[in-house]
Amino acid sequence: MSAFRQKQPIRANALAVGLLALPLVALTVAAVAGVLHFFAGLPWDVALVAGAILGPTDPVAFLTVARRLGVSPRLVGLLDGENLLNDFTPLVIYALELLMRCYRAHSRLPTPR
Numbered sequence: 001m002s003a004f005r006q007k008q009p010i011r012a013n014a015l016a017v018g019l020l021a022l023p024l025v026a027l028t029v030a031a032v033a034g035v036l037h038f039f040a041g042l043p044w045d046v047a048l049v050a051g052a053i054l055g056p057t058d059p060v061a062f063l064t065v066a067r068r069l070g071v072s073p074r075l076v077g078l079l080d081g082e083n084l085l086n087d088f089t090p091l092v093i094y095a096l097e098l099l100m101r102c103y104r105a106h107s108r109l110p111t112p113r
Contacts, residue, residue, distance in 0.1 A: 021085030029055040052094035056086045
């Protein structure tokens with residue numbers, strides 16, 4: 001059952017879904033960007049874009065197994081909702097970083113090193 005068909009469990013767990021997805025995905029994106037910046041030598045803006053692309057996880061395999069094993073519907077709904085935000089959060093980070101990169105290219109702001 002898709003998260004789009006499970007509106008009630010996702011709404012009931014909105015705070016938990018938000019606390020799981022948003023900070024943890026942002027932390028993962030920052031960690032990947034930090035590794036790429038310090039170990040691969042990429043500039044911060046490029047490392048953040050790459051972190052936004054590479055950082056989020058996809059729990060589809062876990063959700064399939066959890067449903068087959070009969071895991072509680074609340075937990076499955078929670079992870080299904082978190083999966084929706086897992087896809088959304090890095091797209092916002094990616095778009096904001098590209099926007100800042102374009103802004104820096106056409107202004108006198110210094111580029112971070």
